[in-house]
Amino acid sequence: xxxxxxxxxxxxxxxxxxxxxxxxxxxxxxxxxxxxxxxxxxxxxxxxxxxxxxxxxxxxxxxxxxxxxxxxxx
Numbered sequence: 013x014x015x016x017x018x019x020x021x022x023x024x025x026x027x028x029x030x031x032x033x034x035x036x037x038x039x040x041x042x043x044x045x046x047x048x049x050x051x052x053x054x055x056x057x058x059x060x061x062x063x064x065x066x067x068x069x070x071x072x073x074x075x076x077x078x079x080x081x082x083x084x085x086x
Contacts, residue, residue: 018054020061027054 018026030051033039039047075081 018057020058023054023058023061027051027058030054 030047034044034047034051
């Protein structure tokens, strides 16, 4: 799945798989390092997706006339 952009959910699922494999502790060192590097990349990708989503969130607040209005999330 590294060839295409994974969704946030797909990234989390793959990250969970990697953690389970590493916790078993039976993979050779080279494979464990590869899994760790893949996991670190997935964590960075998830953080980026979360940051982008946070920037899109709007916060509702009460306007001068008492009606809710949208403002950028800060």
